[in-house]
Amino acid sequence: MIKKLLSYYIYSNLHISIAAGVYVAGAFAISGTVISYFWAGLVSIATYVVYNAHRYIGYYQTTSEHIAQRILFIKKYRWQLTGLCFAGLALLFFSFPVIRIQRLLPYIPLIVITGLYLLPILPNKKRLRDLPYIKIFLIAIVWAAVFATIYYTFTTDSRFMKALTLFLEKSLFFLLITIPFDYRDRHIDRSQGVATLATALTSKSLRMVMIVLSILIAVALIVQYQIQMIDITLFISLLSCYLISLGLSLWGLSSRSELYYLGVLDGLILFNGLIYLIQ
Numbered sequence: 481m482i483k484k485l486l487s488y489y490i491y492s493n494l495h496i497s498i499a500a501g502v503y504v505a506g507a508f509a510i511s512g513t514v515i516s517y518f519w520a521g522l523v524s525i526a527t528y529v530v531y532n533a534h535r536y537i538g539y540y541q542t543t544s545e546h547i548a549q550r551i552l553f554i555k556k557y558r559w560q561l562t563g564l565c566f567a568g569l570a571l572l573f574f575s576f577p578v579i580r581i582q583r584l585l586p587y588i589p590l591i592v593i594t595g596l597y598l599l600p601i602l603p604n605k606k607r608l609r610d611l612p613y614i615k616i617f618l619i620a621i622v623w624a625a626v627f628a629t630i631y632y633t634f635t636t637d638s639r640f641m642k643a644l645t646l647f648l649e650k651s652l653f654f655l656l657i658t659i660p661f662d663y664r665d666r667h668i669d670r671s672q673g674v675a676t677l678a679t680a681l682t683s684k685s686l687r688m689v690m691i692v693l694s695i696l697i698a699v700a701l702i703v704q705y706q707i708q709m710i711d712i713t714l715f716i717s718l719l720s721c722y723l724i725s726l727g728l729s730l731w732g733l734s735s736r737s738e739l740y741y742l743g744v745l746d747g748l749i750l751f752n753g754l755i756y757l758i759q
């Protein structure tokens with residue numbers, strides 16, 4: 481019973497959606513403004529819709545020999561999840577009138593990128609994620625841009641360079657934790673002719689890339705500390721978070737269960753946002 485509930489919680493993308501809400505709340509926390517639960521909820525709902533749409537499209541584009549547990553889950557609950565996605569879209573649609581246009585404009589490019597990532601509307605029915613080597617970089621850019629944009633537009637100290645250091649830090653973080661997903665999907669991507677880091681590099685080379693990414697994250701944190709964006713307590717907490725993220729991501733380069741990738745590695749997003757909230 482517990483395993484079924486856990487599987488539903490993770491495979492239905494409730495887990496990643498809650499993580500997104502906490503992550504956004506963390507962006508408000510570091511901006512020094514009152515946390516907007518409206519925005520946290522908005523991003524959480526948008527994440528739920530996007531990730532379920534991605535799984536749903538993946539269900540129809542994945543060959544039978546590469547069916548994974550997450551795809552089987554979509555098959556079993558596809559009508560229920562479709563209904564929830566449409567409900568989420570309705571909530572997003574009705575929330576737009578209460579958002580000031582100035583707040584919404586910076587997210588338009590991210591919405592466009594996400595749409596092109598999901599939908600096979602490029603030539604030859606391709607999606608942005610089907611282009612060589614671009615998949616995890618798009619994921620990292622969108623997630624990082626959401627955090628940095630919230631900081632920049634809501635902080636009382638709107639400085640572009642501070643927002644840029646946050647963007648770089650979060651981009652590197654998401655690259656770190658999405659490389660194991662590339663590695664997990666390497667056989668599917670290879671069969672579909674999609675070139676990724678994991679189809680081009682060995683696991684040993686990927687480990688080296690992940691270690692370099694972690695070093696660059698540490699450099700970004702040092703810069704943030706030097707320009708007084710974060711204090712020593714937050715610096716140590718974030719550094720510890722990224723060391724844990726490195727260890728868990730490196731472990732993900734071996735064969736792990738679907739629950740490990742979608743539960744533990746996606747959970748690192750929640751962990752990252754939570755650090756800002758408890759300081």
